[in-house]
Amino acid sequence: MPANEEQREIHRSGAEVLLRALKEQGVEVIFGYPGGAVLPIYDAIFQQNAIRHILVRHEQAAVHAAEGYARSTGRVGVVLVTSGPGATNAVTGLADALMDSIPVVCLTGQVPTHLIGNDAFQEADTTGITRPATKHNYLVKRAEDLARVVHEAFYVAKSGRPGPVLVDLPKDILINPAPYTPPPSTPHPSYRPQLDPDPARIAEAVALLKSAKRPIVYAGGGVINSGEAASAALIEFVRASNFPCTTTLMGLGAFPASEPQFLGMLGMHGTYEANLAMHGCDVMLAVGARFDDRVTGKLAAFSPHSRKIHIDIDPSSIDKNVKVDVPIVGDAGRALMALLEEWRASPGRPDTKAIADWWRQIDQWRARDCLRFHQPMQPGSVIKPQHAIRRLYELTRGIDRELFVTTEVGQHQMWAAQHFPFERPNRWLTSGGLGTMGYGLPAAVGVQVAHPDALVIDIAGEASILMNIQEMSTVAQYRLPVKIFILNNEYMGMVRQWQELLHGGRYSESYTAALPDFVQLAQSFHAVGLRAKSIEELDDVIREMLATDRAVIADIMVDQKENCFPMIPSGAAHNEMILGPEQEESAAGITDEGLVLV
Amino acid sequence: MANSSDNSYRSATISVLVDNEAGVLARVIGLFSGRGYNIDSLTVAPVDPERKQSRINIVTSGTEMVIGQIKAQLSRLVPVHRVADLGLEGPHVAREMALIKVICSGEKRTEALRLADAFRARVVDATTGSFVFEMTGTPDKLDAFLELMQPLGLAEVSRTGIAAIARGLKTI
Ligand SMILES: Cc1ncc(C[n+]2csc(CCOP(=O)(O)OP(=O)(O)O)c2C)c(N)n1
Ligand SMILES: [Mg+2]
Numbered sequence: 119m120p121a122n123e124e125q126r127e128i129h130r131s132g133a134e135v136l137l138r139a140l141k142e143q144g145v146e147v148i149f150g151y152p153g154g155a156v157l158p159i160y161d162a163i164f165q166q167n168a169i170r171h172i173l174v175r176h177e178q179a180a181v182h183a184a185e186g187y188a189r190s191t192g193r194v195g196v197v198l199v200t201s202g203p204g205a206t207n208a209v210t211g212l213a214d215a216l217m218d219s220i221p222v223v224c225l226t227g228q229v230p231t232h233l234i235g236n237d238a239f240q241e242a243d244t245t246g247i248t249r250p251a252t253k254h255n256y257l258v259k260r261a262e263d264l265a266r267v268v269h270e271a272f273y274v275a276k277s278g279r280p281g282p283v284l285v286d287l288p289k290d291i292l293i294n295p296a297p298y299t300p301p302p303s304t305p306h307p308s309y310r311p312q313l314d315p316d317p318a319r320i321a322e323a324v325a326l327l328k329s330a331k332r333p334i335v336y337a338g339g340g341v342i343n344s345g346e347a348a349s350a351a352l353i354e355f356v357r358a359s360n361f362p363c364t365t366t367l368m369g370l371g372a373f374p375a376s377e378p379q380f381l382g383m384l385g386m387h388g389t390y391e392a393n394l395a396m397h398g399c400d401v402m403l404a405v406g407a408r409f410d411d412r413v414t415g416k417l418a419a420f421s422p423h424s425r426k427i428h429i430d431i432d433p434s435s436i437d438k439n440v441k442v443d444v445p446i447v448g449d450a451g452r453a454l455m456a457l458l459e460e461w462r463a464s465p466g467r468p469d470t471k472a473i474a475d476w477w478r479q480i481d482q483w484r485a486r487d488c489l490r491f492h493q494p495m496q497p498g499s500v501i502k503p504q505h506a507i508r509r510l511y512e513l514t515r516g517i518d519r520e521l522f523v524t525t526e527v528g529q530h531q532m533w534a535a536q537h538f539p540f541e542r543p544n545r546w547l548t549s550g551g552l553g554t555m556g557y558g559l560p561a562a563v564g565v566q567v568a569h570p571d572a573l574v575i576d577i578a579g580e581a582s583i584l585m586n587i588q589e590m591s592t593v594a595q596y597r598l599p600v601k602i603f604i605l606n607n608e609y610m611g612m613v614r615q616w617q618e619l620l621h622g623g624r625y626s627e628s629y630t631a632a633l634p635d636f637v638q639l640a641q642s643f644h645a646v647g648l649r650a651k652s653i654e655e656l657d658d659v660i661r662e663m664l665a666t667d668r669a670v671i672a673d674i675m676v677d678q679k680e681n682c683f684p685m686i687p688s689g690a691a692h693n694e695m696i697l698g699p700e701q702e703e704s705a706a707g708i709t710d711e712g713l714v715l716v
Numbered sequence: 717m718a719n720s721s722d723n724s725y726r727s728a729t730i731s732v733l734v735d736n737e738a739g740v741l742a743r744v745i746g747l748f749s750g751r752g753y754n755i756d757s758l759t760v761a762p763v764d765p766e767r768k769q770s771r772i773n774i775v776t777s778g779t780e781m782v783i784g785q786i787k788a789q790l791s792r793l794v795p796v797h798r799v800a801d802l803g804l805e806g807p808h809v810a811r812e813m814a815l816i817k818v819i820c821s822g823e824k825r826t827e828a829l830r831l832a833d834a835f836r837a838r839v840v841d842a843t844t845g846s847f848v849f850e851m852t853g854t855p856d857k858l859d860a861f862l863e864l865m866q867p868l869g870l871a872e873v874s875r876t877g878i879a880a881i882a883r884g885l886k887t888i
Binding site: 245246249250253254257259274278279307308309311432433434436437438441 | 735738739742743746750781784785788789791792793794795796797
């Protein structure tokens with residue numbers, strides 16, 4: 119039998135075809151939860167060993183776990199959920215993956231084709247509901263389309279700007295015989311993202327960069343999505359040019375935090391030096407970043423004196439919020455390499471004297487030491503959340519395992535971004551665009567499944583962790599030794615902070631009353647529970663957590679009233695930052711216009 | 717919205733060549749409603765049965781930056797093959813068809829017929845008390861005719877929205 123005919127062979131069921139396609143795509147793990155509409159797939163999974171299934175405890179968590187898997191490996195994460203409530207539960211995860219450009223393929227069951235539209239049991243218009251929450255989605259209505267659509271879903275999820283792709287699978291398609299077709303050997307007829315940058319634009323960009331007196335590099339999550347080569351090119355370019363470099367929340371790790379040219383994260387809770395350098399620069403090189411409102415602050419006052427170069431693989435990210443002078447469509451890594459080559463080859467020389475002056479200015483801003491905090495050390499002193507993160511970082515420094523950090527959403531997330539430095543990409547996983555509380559624990563599950571020997575820590579808040587706490591059961595089932603490090607301030611701290619600063623201290627519904635005892639909660643889920651109540655207990659708890667080879671919840675009781683600074687209030691400009699109480703001056707900054715913003 | 721200096725609005729006629737598959741129109745419309753873009757007119761019909769492609773013509777308006785966004789957002793949809801900003805890419809022809817019901821009698825009847833003739837509208841249905849005119853032209857021309865019919869007994873209008881195409885040798 120000729121090869122291609124053999125490959126087109128009819129399989130007993132669509133479910134078998136699906137699994138064959140997944141294997142062909144290199145899938146090793148699926149995060150899922152069963153139900154009526156996907157039983158044929160579960161039956162096929164039962165009868166094979168190549169693909170491992172991780173049973174989560176909620177479909178939202180399945181998507182976050184797949185995101186954690188994807189973000190920490192650079193591969194596509196795969197989700198399998200049932201129709202109706204299974205699919206609707208997954209929506210938050212899909213929206214999260216869309217906002218943060220994480221490649222995920224989500225397989226959903228659907229009622230059989232002849233029942234679609236009849237309000238059948240557990241029917242939902244899944245492609246309709248998820249259309250704006252996915253990069254693309256498909257409803258497979260014919261057996262002969264199944265394999266092709268699955269292959270295409272993987273291609274779309276990982277090509278260009280990555281994102282979640284959903285494939286809706288009616289039950290009859292899964293049960294009836296179906297033909298298998300291999301991935302196509304020809305390019306996709308319509309979706310072909312541009313990877314190579316236009317050389318003319320690169321030359322234009324380099325000429326502008328060489329003329330810069332106050333340059334800055336502003337790198338985002340796109341550099342990480344592009345792969346390690348992009349980070350390497352970024353480091354090389356920044357070193358070669360002696361330019362300062364800042365990253366977004368999603369870009370942390372794309373540039374090593376220990377490099378002297380790193381200014382820290384920018385944006386709403388970014389550093390004083392990063393935000394003032396963005397404000398004062400004359401040439402900005404944005405790469406794989408999207409000028410999000412958390413980054414730009416008040417748009418009309420955003421970096422008012424700069425010429426801007428923007429590298430992005432998604433043309434719709436360019437000129438969306440901020441008009442740029444040199445748009446470069448292409449893969450971040452390829453564009454940075456082209457830039458570096460042109461930087462070396464082109465005749466002009468950078469204005470080293472002006473750049474040295476610029477560095478003197480930046481060093482003055484740095485001297486403000488904007489992240490400084492005061493931790494009283496006498497026994498009984500309350501733990502500062504920043505100090506807890508610093509200690510966590512310092513006590514994990516020497517370990518001989520790979521380290522990954524996930525977070526939930528809130529103050530603890532911002533403190534982690536500020537106080538836990540990353541040297542390499544793909545080690546920091548956080549929900550940036552959607553800001554999804556409950557992301558961190560399931561994401562940690564996904565990371566730990568992909569990296570069984572790594573140390574995986576979820577830096578959590580006591581409110582966020584309750585949003586997907588059921589995943590402790592997944593953690594127990596697969597003996598995943600994840601560490602949950604709760605900065606317990608008994609408040610939805612970020613909400614409380616806004617209420618303090620913007621709503622006259624009226625703490626409406628932001629106290630997290632009736633919390634569980636996290637130590638006992640850990641134990642009831644077969645994990646180890648630890649607690650630190652005051653400063654002298656902190657290091658011991660962290661050490662014990664790190665020495666434990668099982669899952670741990672460390673409940674770190676921290677200062678309830680601590681605020682996260684610096685802060686650019688919404689509606690304010692970068693140079694209207696509020697600094698913490700440790701700093702001398704503190705601007706008012708919040709306008710009525712700012713109040714309406716989130 | 718953005719810190720662009722050019723905040724003046726313009727109208728744009730955008731043609732989009734898409735795979736003729738389920739949900740493709742919902743994707744395009746969802747994009748416009750989800751991102752708050754205007755749709756002044758929208759038409760869609762299959763144009764290439766062999767390649768299973770349809771053409772969507774959209775008339776929209778916005779600042780230069782917003783129109784640039786609309787085109788970029790449309791271009792990145794998976795089933796989209798080509799996006800053409802007809803006004804920007806050269807001269808183009810845009811036409812719309814309308815069926816117009818006018819209910820009138822006596823002198824108004826004669827006046828309606830006289831105007832229809834001047835505007836090259838065809839009578840496609842007539843009773844003793846009514847006409848249905850069929851008229852093709854630019855949206856402006858249709859608007860002008862409808863305004864004239866208003867006092868004569870304009871009762872109902874059905875418009876297609878515009879079909880548009882570039883002039884000369886250029887194709888999408
Ligand atoms: C699903 C979801 N609901 C609501 C919010 C709004 N929100 C942002 S931070 C926050 C409080 C988080 O509290 P906690 O997890 O204790 O973190 P903390 O700020 O105290 O560190 C809330 C409610 C959100 N981001 N996500
Ligand atoms: Mg809290």
